[in-house]
Amino acid sequence: MVEVSTKEERIKSIAQFYYSKKEVQQAILEFCRQRETIPRYYEGFGKRPDTFEYPNEIFNFAKKGATSFHCSEEIWNNPLEISTDLDQEQFNQLRSGWDLLIDIDCKWFEYSKKAALSIIKSLEFHKIKNIGIKYSGSKGFHIIIPWKAFPKDLNEAETINMFPEWPRIVVQYLMELARPILEKSILEDKGEEYKNLQNLTGIKCENCNNLAESLKTVNLQCLSCKQTQSFNIKLEEKYKQRKCPECRIPFQEISSQEFYRCNPCNLDSTKNPQNFKPTVSMDIFEVLGLDVVLVSPRHLFRTPYSLHEKTSLASVVLDKHELENFQPKDANPMNVKIKNFLPDSEEGEATELLVQALDWYKSKQKDKKTYIDKDQNQKKQFQKVKVDKNKIKYPPSIEQILKGGIKDGRKRALFILMNYFNSLDIPILEIDKTIQDWNKKNKPSLKDGYIKSQFTWMQRQKPILPPNYDKDHYKAIGIIPTPEELKSKNPVSYTVRKFLSQQHREKENQNRKPKPKKSN
Structure with missing residues (x-):
């Protein structure tokens, strides 16, 4: 102060x-x-x-x-x-x-x-x-x-x-x-400020020229029943010990494989290795x-x-x-x-x-590269994520924004919320109601005309994800993503991860229910 x-x-x-x-x-x-x-x-x-x-x-x-x-x-x-x-x-x-x-x-x-x-x-x-x-x-x-x-x-x-x-x-x-x-x-330039750019380097996606995310696939196995489990995490991320759902003993890691993924293009280096430049490149848009x-x-x-x-x-x-x-x-x-x-x-x-x-721009839209999944023979394109809206788990950052009371950065907050809900394929009328309710909590609130113009723009464009957690959009409005959120790249991936995890638990619980005995 x-x-x-x-x-x-x-x-x-x-x-x-x-x-x-x-x-x-x-x-x-x-x-x-x-x-x-x-x-x-x-x-x-x-x-x-x-x-x-x-x-x-x-x-x-x-x-x-x-x-x-x-x-x-x-x-x-x-x-x-x-x-x-x-x-x-x-x-x-x-x-x-x-x-x-x-x-x-x-x-x-x-x-x-x-x-x-x-x-x-x-x-x-x-x-x-x-x-x-x-x-x-x-x-x-x-x-x-x-x-x-x-x-x-x-x-x-x-x-x-x-x-x-x-x-x-x-x-x-x-x-x-x-x-x-x-x-x-x-x-x-190898001056002092160059050191600040070390976190802006990585492998470039040839399709969109942005940096790809570095991940690894971890393969686990139960040494007792031989059941296996695989999942992806960030390259530098550590994961909690997991137990076999059948034997209830800890899984053992048997192998791991590093790969690169471009989320906007929905491509990864395991299926499209030619799309990822092998030399380290800088995320120039950050700079x-x-x-x-x-x-x-x-x-x-x-x-x-x-x-x-x-x-x-x-x-x-x-x-x-x-x-x-x-x-x-x-x-x-x-x-x-x-x-x-x-x-x-x-x-x-x-x-x-x-x-x-x-x-x-016209050429980029018309001739935008598409890649074919050799296993499924389907074109990889960005699509809205469909989850059960009644089971959506809001990330803490989104919940914090929805509480309202934002004085500075209301337009950035609106940008985050609109792209979050739109990426989850929430009906436009429901998004509008949620935004209007949120806006009433802000003092001062955004003008209705501004919100309408942003809705018009959003409906005319292809859906885009909300900003990643490592962007300044959140800090600029006083929102600090939790450590749990940072395990995901952005609010949508957090919600999808939680939704899939819940589905997995429900399926496991369903499988654990005793089967009715057959009558003789």
Whole structure:
């Protein structure tokens, strides 16, 4: 508590003086024109929707305790007309454009720079010269390509109405382009921060380019009745001694076999060895710190020259040549030099980028590799997991989220819950009721319009699993997975494991029931 109050005291002592500067007020106002813009009062945000009309409004908010300002990626005809009661068509009519915002927030500052540089090189590969770059104020960077750079229509679709689908695809495409550039840059760097990446190495899945999970199959046998049992565990995981259900004496381990599995592709190295690269590779997306979930309707990001609550540094704008040698100390709010974050792009400058990204995405969906199980001759595809909904055992983390009361991270919590229930093939109406009940427990609760937009997006996409337990999504909302949960990769695998275990016990109990004696 002492540390938090010290940070709050420090930034509030700086904020009033800093935001009183006319050049800072003007820089924030100019960028935020026609954007939804709200103040943050250290821990809580101001009311939505809101926007600025005059420079001195920024200073007036600071005098009331505002520490930073946040604005939308979307550009509106009139931001004050935004309402959670609007449907998708009404939102489209109100929207006048959107910028492509790439949010890089790596755990380590130096690798955020490398990630930003790799993204910039990928953009330049597509002949984009006008790129906006700014420091986030903490460990990351924001890169922006203005709405003006994109074509107004493409493939018989109006670009303005393709938010957030098209910018999400572009971000995913840029991640793929940046991957080899960043890998090379990081592997050439043997500095102190390289040690932090040791847990981000492993065997790569050739199908999706993500890291595979290292597992082993353990084979047990009862030395008395010769009954056998096999199960899979994580490579480094220890397992509890198991007893033979017939003899009730401990099983003995007779062998074990290591293998690799890619959960998103539902492939493993025992049946598809050609799919797993034999060399150690880095999970580059972890290093990039890119999260396409952040490209979402009404998502807000820190405005240029806004302060950051954790560091009291300014979100300063950088020229490309300044990025490589930039250090956080260069963002001292007392020494900022005002620059334009939104570059003067050429009309249609990003057309080639958008065309290539959409072609890449279409090709990826159409030509996505499928593998055939030689034993069963069935295509391996990701499918929703079907379990008896009356026997679902919620993981402790999910139970904790469902209790509500979340102040920060409600959108991340919603993302976890929706993908958890959807992956278990729960009917959409039941998911909606559960989410609505959960949302009522949060103070403040999420707007109904935001939840509806996320449901619309979810129903139009293929089901995806909730984030793995080792991701920051849980810690960011104050949820710490239990040791029992960490035996599984994510909440869905935990639930399935518990469900199958329960089925196994029920079957064993059924087999133990004495059979009726035959009458003579």
